Amino acid sequence: MAEFRTCPETGLKIERNAENLIKWNVGIAVALLAVGGLFGLLMALTRWPSVHLLPADFYYRFLTLHGIDALLAWVLFFEMGLIYFTSVVILNSRAVCPRISWLAFGLMLVGGVLINIVVLLGKADVMFTSYVPLRADPLYYIGVILFAVGALIVFILFFANIINARREGAYDGTLPLGTFGLLAASIIGVVTLLHGAVIMIPTLLWSMGILPSLDASVYRLIFWGLGHPSQQINVCAMVAVWYMTAYLVMGAKPVNEKVSRTAFVLYILFINVASEHHLLVDPALSTWHKIVNTSYVMHLAVFASMIHAFCVPASFESTLREKGYTAGAFEWLKKVPWGNPAFSAVALSIVIFGFLGGITGVVFGTEQFNMIRHNTFAIPGHFHGTVVGGTTLAFMGFTYLMLPTIFRRKLILEGWAKAQPYVFGIGVSILSIGMMAAGSFGVPRRHWDITFAGASFPYAFDPSIDVFMTMVGLGGVLAAAGGVMYIVVALGSIFKGEKVA
Amino acid sequence: MTERDKDKMEAPGVFILALIFLVLFIVIWFMHHKWLTQLWPIG
Numbered sequence: 279m280a281e282f283r284t285c286p287e288t289g290l291k292i293e294r295n296a297e298n299l300i301k302w303n304v305g306i307a308v309a310l311l312a313v314g315g316l317f318g319l320l321m322a323l324t325r326w327p328s329v330h331l332l333p334a335d336f337y338y339r340f341l342t343l344h345g346i347d348a349l350l351a352w353v354l355f356f357e358m359g360l361i362y363f364t365s366v367v368i369l370n371s372r373a374v375c376p377r378i379s380w381l382a383f384g385l386m387l388v389g390g391v392l393i394n395i396v397v398l399l400g401k402a403d404v405m406f407t408s409y410v411p412l413r414a415d416p417l418y419y420i421g422v423i424l425f426a427v428g429a430l431i432v433f434i435l436f437f438a439n440i441i442n443a444r445r446e447g448a449y450d451g452t453l454p455l456g457t458f459g460l461l462a463a464s465i466i467g468v469v470t471l472l473h474g475a476v477i478m479i480p481t482l483l484w485s486m487g488i489l490p491s492l493d494a495s496v497y498r499l500i501f502w503g504l505g506h507p508s509q510q511i512n513v514c515a516m517v518a519v520w521y522m523t524a525y526l527v528m529g530a531k532p533v534n535e536k537v538s539r540t541a542f543v544l545y546i547l548f549i550n551v552a553s554e555h556h557l558l559v560d561p562a563l564s565t566w567h568k569i570v571n572t573s574y575v576m577h578l579a580v581f582a583s584m585i586h587a588f589c590v591p592a593s594f595e596s597t598l599r600e601k602g603y604t605a606g607a608f609e610w611l612k613k614v615p616w617g618n619p620a621f622s623a624v625a626l627s628i629v630i631f632g633f634l635g636g637i638t639g640v641v642f643g644t645e646q647f648n649m650i651r652h653n654t655f656a657i658p659g660h661f662h663g664t665v666v667g668g669t670t671l672a673f674m675g676f677t678y679l680m681l682p683t684i685f686r687r688k689l690i691l692e693g694w695a696k697a698q699p700y701v702f703g704i705g706v707s708i709l710s711i712g713m714m715a716a717g718s719f720g721v722p723r724r725h726w727d728i729t730f731a732g733a734s735f736p737y738a739f740d741p742s743i744d745v746f747m748t749m750v751g752l753g754g755v756l757a758a759a760g761g762v763m764y765i766v767v768a769l770g771s772i773f774k775g776e777k778v779a
Numbered sequence: 780m781t782e783r784d785k786d787k788m789e790a791p792g793v794f795i796l797a798l799i800f801l802v803l804f805i806v807i808w809f810m811h812h813k814w815l816t817q818l819w820p821i822g
Binding site: 588 | 792793808
């Protein structure tokens, strides 16, 4: 028999199993962000030329872990929490098959820990992409597969939860917009993880010596069916968080919900195909194929992001206009709750995701521009704008709402919480701009020594890159400070925060 | 009043911001293009 409690603040009926699943998934996500963020700080301090902290082997090892922990594990664990929040809590329903949910959590945790151990032992210095013919220890691929199977189970449970909620009459009519956003994420998630199975299982067999060889271009093609769409799961979850935060903080509803839902459908239809932009310099694919996917299809997914980026602020404006803030075109902009960290995180997330991540993604994904940006430092500059300034910041903001609602704890250090989105957002922006500017001058990504000391053919970059690489270091330190503030407030509130009824 | 007109009426500030950003995007796109072609001249 499902046990429920009613949240005094939101009025939501919260089932015990779902509450515990959210707590553990979000708690582990925050812990993994701490680990991944630490490795990120070490990356920034190594690429900052005047510091150049780590030796080469540790640089590549920690870069691999930074990608695994910060890009994959933190974000996906948080999204698992969001899946239970949107498919159970928002629908006032119960979590189906709680034992299978815990099994999935266990698989993800064991997989994530295994990957970290194997990489730390120096047996898998293959970077996040693990491009063949780079070969890692089989345990690395087993860790990836366990993690992916766990996540796949949760995506499937999302569908089971909403079908069950409908059957038990927990809601009627259409799904709430936040749940609809996670529905889009889960559909993309299933497609993405099936790509992962198609490529990771043969790669495991190859690493064990059972398969004699694996075609590198086939690996890259199918890997990006996993690698980039997994970021689109993040985009859908992030946009859902934008809408949910607007509603929970201000009671703001989309001006035109049909438009917002249509934009989510555009993601499902077109965003996976756009992964092709990773392969724009790959000789194995035809120019026709590349141009159709990146210069045409990709823009339909970009269009969806532009719709959301204006629909969410429009919901703030229309809500405040209804409350009487109607002077001029922009009075509402002064009246939005800039001091509420959940709101400010979302506002900054929209701006950073749109301007630093989104626009640059369109530019770098265009074949002609890609020719001079591919594999440069500009590419991490782009995705630190999307995944860090966009998704991570939005999830940080949503944590501040989950702490009283799900964890039933008041925030500690409220002043820190208020400042945190600004410190982190500004830091990430400086980091991202520095990376993109240096990349424009040809500075390579994933490179320990850009002075090429001892190389047979010396090369010197334009001296102005020192300014941009220093921006990377300083921005990284500021972002890390914002990350520490978040982790202290989040974990401190979970363990030491005053209890909420 | 059409649905589109209604959207504009409910959030005119965001509508104006959207127009400003559209113009800025076009200007930045071409400036960026010019800068890149100067940085990496062809031929």
